[in-house]
Amino acid sequence: MAELHPDAQRGDEVVPLVRFLSDALARVRPLPSIDVHLTQAHGHALAADVTAPGAVPAFDHSTVDGYAVRFDDIVAATPRRPVQLKVLGDVSASSWRPVRILPGTCFSVAAGAPLPTGTEAVVPTSWTDQGMATVEIGEVPKRGYGLRRAGDEVSAGQVLGRAGQQVTPHLIALFAASGVSDVHVRPEPRVVIIATGDELMDAGRMSQPGQIVDVDSPALTAAAAEAGAHAFRIGICDDEPEALRSVLDDQTLRSDLVITTGGTGLGPGDMVRRTFGRDGAVDFATVSIFPSSTLGFGTIGPEEIPIICLPGEPGAALIAFEAFARPIIRRLAGVEPVFRQQVKAHLLETVSSPAGLREFRPADVQERRGGGYTVAPLSGGPYTLSGLAVASGLMVLGEKVTNAPAGSTVDVLLFDRRR
Template identity: 70%
Template structure:
């Protein structure tokens, strides 16, 4: 009906019986598995648990990871470096990487190449750490203190040259009476981050009970020819994109595997095997996905 000076009114039918009601079991029938072991808890899953009457679930807490940088040559961020000194980028980067992997990370900071001080620091950190990650001192020189003090401890920590590029020697084992796992990474920043991806990140995922522990990978169409050192498995920063017709393309980033700026921009790591000396444009290669933003 119409009224002068007013809009038109329309009478709508009343709601049907049961309108606006949700029946028990309408969304998830009885017996439905809500989450498998290794599933990461998110807000929506918490809502599902609450809606189905589950007030408590057994979870693994986030692993506690301690990050230590070693070397007399290191100075902290914000301080002017003198000739022969290097700003400690590693401990900050590795702490961020551990958090991204799902850990509660603690950056201890810089430890000088003092054997007793380093031993004491590691012993102290075993009281609060589920995993210790160090950077620097893994080489064979007289100043590589991490290797010197840990190699003498009944073989609990092993240092090995690995067929990894960038990177040379990595250490792994346990320290302290609690036998806390330790991963010792090189001091070169790019090598430290690649070593973290290969060795430390899977360990964090394993401690957290996550499945799978490794990053997802895809096969991609290589857009540019790149050389690779023989006998080493190279992890090169790259940009991965999805193709319109399906599949992926991968573009190596400038500067090669040792550039921090390339790693900062990368959303994937191009993986070239030990037998590859040249990967030609148009070939299909393996790529580790660093995130889902492509």
């Protein structure tokens, strides 16, 4: 028999996390696209495929400083019997007049310079006597050495980036090289983070009886930014329905998503659930996720801005963000995939997990030299912030897993904190 979720009342349904998240994602659409210049595109998701208006390279050019030659003119060259060619002129990277190589001649070319017609190889300067009117060549490169042909890398009309792909510096370089200056992207979602609770105080002091440091809002603001959002920490809101509604009425005018922490339970001070649960604006459910508690999702305001209500306990809030809020932010941003990379890993030690709950446990994930991954749970359990701070991933133990022996294979979500 499955264990009762710690936040469920007897008789309450425990909603599978997959179902709760799927229902929420079905209600969220990517934000409308905007046109931006390449210099503003980094980090955004493409809203449409980008095709190359021109070829890359755009023209045949030299990749080295040297002499553009016909291959037949140099094929017999040796260090002892160098071939002498007449140098017809110099071609720099800024040259634009077309020129042609004649038998027994060559051109001195710079790296990046357009190739004279008839060029079959570029002999590096160091392989010659570096002559100006005539040049002696004592070594023979392979045919095609030192040159790139038009379209070698990208042909005109080729797809450079797919809708949903996140724009990276390297993708921007490819766009620019092929003649793209503006792209259609999804804007970064504006995400507002609000911590609720009369007991909360700003960071800078240690918690004491009756006062608890607000860990959630600064941590989740950073987590939302890492997920691709333009995140704003509003700060602390007292457990007062009118105060909460006033803050939200103000913030829904400038946000695409609101995230609250705390107040999702059934206690007398849980104002978030009492404020939004009764009118049906937000659906609260006991979800099969550990560690966590009741989660809420719905829309508020005339613009029907999505709102996510997370638990107040910091470890539970951060895990719930990873499992539930982060995919929704990614959906708003139009990024594919919305989930973190998931891999199979070899478990290094036996772990137990509560029945009926999907556990997300901070873990040390290592890539094996021969391929694959190993994973070990971090000490202290899933609630500890110290474990999350050094974790390289989250070990995922499904609702039916109560014991995973050492040597078994488990699912792992990999963290990527390069942003």
